[in-house]
Amino acid sequence: MSKSILIIGACGQIGTELTHALREKHGAEKVVASDIREGDEYLMNSGPFEILDATDFDAMEEIVAYWEIDEVYLMAAMLSATAEKFPMRAWNLNMNSLFNVLKLGKEKKIDKIFWPSSIAVFGPNTPKDNTAQNTIMEPSTVYGISKQSGERWCEYYHQKFGVDVRSVRYPGLISWKTMPGGGTTDYAVEVYHKALSEGNYTCFLKPDTELPMMFMDDAIRATLSIMESDAEKVKVRSSYNLAAMSFTPAKMAKRIQRQLPDFKMEYVPDFRQAIADSWPGSIDDSAAREDWGWKAEFDLEKTTAEMLKNLSASHQGNLF
C-alpha cells in the first residue's frame, strides 16, 4: 500500500509547490494539504485539504489518524523578517509546531518527518565564505534561534527515540508560482515581478549584500530526494547545508538588465539589512552531496531566464 502524506503549512511559498510535486508523485488522494488558511485555487481543488493550526496537537493527531498519515512535511513557520516584529509569536509557532510533529514520531503515529531549517542558523561570528556544515553557530535573529534550537531537538529525538526526522537548511528561495512569506531574501522574488510590471525596483538590501539562494525547483528536488533516501544515508540528523548559487542585488540587477535593458534598481536598506549581514554569503554543501547525492541545477542565469519567462506569461494573463 502506498504511503499517505500530510503537509502542514501547505499554502505558503514552498508548501504550494511541494504539495503539487508530491501529488504528482504519489497520487492526489494520498497527499493531504493543510494550513491555518485556504490556499490558491489549484491547491484547494487538486486533492484533500484540512484547516489545521500547527500549534494544536489534538487537531493534528486527529487529522493524522483520520487520513492514516505515514509522513509529515512541516512547512508552517514565521519567517525571519516577520519574526523580528513578533518574537514570542514566532518562537511559539516555530517550536510548538515542531514539538507536536516530533511527538507524533516518538509515539510511532507517523514514520517519517521533514522539517526545514535555514541558513539563518548561522550568525555574525560564522565564517561567511563557503560556510561549513559544522562551524560556529551563534544566530542573532529570533528566527535563527528557533531554527538552531529546532535542529538540536530533531537530532535529540532521532538519537533518543529513533524518530526518522530529516532536514535541510534552505537558502533564500526564488519562485514564480507563490509570493514569499516575510523573509530577508524576499527581494530576490519581488524584483522579477517589479521588473516586469514597473521597470524598476527599490531593494531593501545594499547592492553588495551577498546571500546564498536557490530556485524553487531545486529546493523541491532536494526535499523529495532526502525524504526518499535510505535512512542510513541520512547521516546528519540536525540539518544539511544546501547550496545552489550566491549573488548580490547588484549582480542580479545586471543579469535582469541583459533581458530588460531599461530596468533600474535603487537601494534603500531597512531593518532586514542587519539580518542579512548576520548570514553567510556562500555555503559548502558537500555533506549533502556525499551522503545522498545532492546537486543543484539552477544558477542565476537559468533562474532569471525561468522567472522572466514564466512571470511574463502570467503578467500577460495566459498562464492559468
Ligand SMILES: NC(=O)c1ccc[n+]([C@@H]2O[C@H](COP(=O)([O-])OP(=O)(O)OC[C@H]3O[C@@H](n4cnc5c(N)ncnc54)[C@H](O)[C@@H]3O)[C@@H](O)[C@H]2O)c1
Ligand atoms: N522561503 C524561503 O526562502 C525559506 C528559506 C529557508 C527556510 N524556509 C523554511 O521553509 C518553511 C516554509 O517556508 P515558506 O517560505 O513556504 O513560508 P510561508 O510563510 O510562505 O508559508 C508558511 C505557511 O504556514 C502557514 N501557517 C502559519 N501559521 C500556521 C499555523 N499556526 N498552523 C498552520 N499553518 C500555519 C501560513 O499560512 C503559510 O501558508 C519554513 O519553515 C521556513 O522557515 C523558507
